Amino acid sequence: MLQVPFIRQHTEQVKERLTVKHFQELSLVDTILALDDERKKLQLEFDTNQAKVNSASKEIGQLMAKGQKEEAEKLKQSVPSLKESLQPISEKLASVEKELEDTIVKLPNLPSANVPKGRTPEENVVVRVGGKRPVLPATAVPHWDLAKKHKLIDFELGNKITGSGFPVYLGKGARLQRALIAYFLDYNSKAGYTEIVPPFVVNEASAFGTGQLPDKEGQMYYINEDKFYLIPTSEVPVTNIYRDELLKETDLPIKMTAYSPCFRREAGSYGKDVRGLNRLHQFEKVEIVQLVHPETSYQVLEEMVLHVELLLQSLNLEYRILNLCGGDMGFASAQTYDFEVYSAAQEKWLEVSSVSNFEAYQTNRMKVRFKDSAGKNQLAHSLNGSSLALPRILACLLENNQTAEGIELPEVLHSYLGFKNI
Structure with a gap:
C-alpha cells in the first residue's frame, strides 16, 4: 500500500x-x-x-x-x-x-525505474538465456502422454475425485514430486533460508497484507463459514509471520523458505494452454521470502534471481529470464523477473518462477517495521520468489529427458528418488 x-x-x-x-x-x-x-x-x-x-x-x-x-x-x-x-x-x-x-488500497505498487515500458507479455525484456535445448527422438510426446504411458499422473482420476485441474500423482510420479520438493528445500536451506511449515489457509488480514485482497478475490478459494482463504502461495502466510512486528535492524535480512500446496481458481482458464500440468487449480511450490533493509532490496533481488538460476542449471533445463514490462506486472510488485523453461515436446516456453521486489508495499499493509541505528522506525522491504513451482518443472523434466528407452532424470535428483530413470 x-x-x-x-x-x-x-x-x-x-x-x-x-x-x-x-x-x-x-x-x-x-x-x-x-x-x-x-x-x-x-x-x-x-x-x-x-x-x-x-x-x-x-x-x-x-x-x-x-x-x-x-x-x-x-x-x-x-x-x-x-x-x-x-x-x-x-x-x-x-x-x-x-x-x-x-x-x-485500489492503487497498485509503483513500478521501479528498472521496469521496461510495455503493455503485453510480448514486450517483456529477455535478460539472459541459459541451458541447452535437448534433441528429442522422433517418438517424443508431451508430458500428459508420458504420464499416462508410465502411470505417473492420472488426470482423469483427479477429475473424478474433484474436478479438472486436480491431478493424482502415482508411483514414480508421486516420488518425483516429493523428490523435487525435498531437493528445492535443501537447496534453499543451504543458502541460509530458514525452512517454515506454514498454515495452508489464512485469514482476511493475511490475504490483505500481501496484496491478494482486494485485488485477487476471484482467484482464491474461500471458506465461507470460517472466512478463511486457501493460500495461492506460501508467500502469504510466511510473509505475514512478521505482521505488526517491530524488528531490530540487526534482525535483517530475514530469509525463509516453505513448501506448500497452492490453490488457484484460475477462472476462465481453458484450451490447449492449460492441458496436463500447464495450469492447475492445485499444485505444489517451494517459495523463498526475504525481509530486508530498504537500502539493499534491489541487490537482494538480483541475488535471489541468481539463486533460482543456479537451481535451474542444476536440473539441466533450458531457461530464459525476463524483466517484466509495466503492463505485465503484478499488482503489488515494484519489479519482477520471470523464469521460463523450454518445453521441447510442446515447443513452447513455460513460466516456472517469478522473483519480485515489493519494496514497502506489502510491509506498509502489514506494518512490518524495524528500528534503525538512529532510533527511527522504518518499513522493511519484502521480496519473494518461486524456488520452484513444480508442475511445469516436472512437465519439462519428463518431456526434455525422454529417450527411446525411457526418461533419464537429472543426477542431482538420484539420491532423492532412489532411481535414475523411468
Whole structure:
C-alpha cells in the first residue's frame, strides 16, 4: 500500500509511474489527496473542540478549589454541549478515514525505474538465456502422454475425485514430486533460508497484507463459514509471520523458505494452454521470502534471481529470464523477473518462477517495521520468489529427458528418488 505523504510530495511522479503499469484510474490519486485534506480538517476541528472540553474541565476544577462554586456550576452547563459537538465530528472523521483507506488500497505498487515500458507479455525484456535445448527422438510426446504411458499422473482420476485441474500423482510420479520438493528445500536451506511449515489457509488480514485482497478475490478459494482463504502461495502466510512486528535492524535480512500446496481458481482458464500440468487449480511450490533493509532490496533481488538460476542449471533445463514490462506486472510488485523453461515436446516456453521486489508495499499493509541505528522506525522491504513451482518443472523434466528407452532424470535428483530413470 502506498503512503499518503509520499503521494502528496510526489503526485506527478506517482501518476507517471502508474501509467507505466497502464493503470487507468489516475483520478484516484487526486481523490486520495482530497480525502486526506478533509481528514486533516476534521481532525483539527475535533482536536480544537476536545481542547475546549479539556480546558473547561480544568477550569471547573480550579474554580471549585478556590471555593467559587457558583462560577464552576455555570461553566459546567456549557460542557455537555461541547461534548455533544464531538460525536458528529468523530463519526464523520471515521467515515472519511475508512473511505481514504478503501481508496488507497485500489492503487497498485509503483513500478521501479528498472521496469521496461510495455503493455503485453510480448514486450517483456529477455535478460539472459541459459541451458541447452535437448534433441528429442522422433517418438517424443508431451508430458500428459508420458504420464499416462508410465502411470505417473492420472488426470482423469483427479477429475473424478474433484474436478479438472486436480491431478493424482502415482508411483514414480508421486516420488518425483516429493523428490523435487525435498531437493528445492535443501537447496534453499543451504543458502541460509530458514525452512517454515506454514498454515495452508489464512485469514482476511493475511490475504490483505500481501496484496491478494482486494485485488485477487476471484482467484482464491474461500471458506465461507470460517472466512478463511486457501493460500495461492506460501508467500502469504510466511510473509505475514512478521505482521505488526517491530524488528531490530540487526534482525535483517530475514530469509525463509516453505513448501506448500497452492490453490488457484484460475477462472476462465481453458484450451490447449492449460492441458496436463500447464495450469492447475492445485499444485505444489517451494517459495523463498526475504525481509530486508530498504537500502539493499534491489541487490537482494538480483541475488535471489541468481539463486533460482543456479537451481535451474542444476536440473539441466533450458531457461530464459525476463524483466517484466509495466503492463505485465503484478499488482503489488515494484519489479519482477520471470523464469521460463523450454518445453521441447510442446515447443513452447513455460513460466516456472517469478522473483519480485515489493519494496514497502506489502510491509506498509502489514506494518512490518524495524528500528534503525538512529532510533527511527522504518518499513522493511519484502521480496519473494518461486524456488520452484513444480508442475511445469516436472512437465519439462519428463518431456526434455525422454529417450527411446525411457526418461533419464537429472543426477542431482538420484539420491532423492532412489532411481535414475523411468
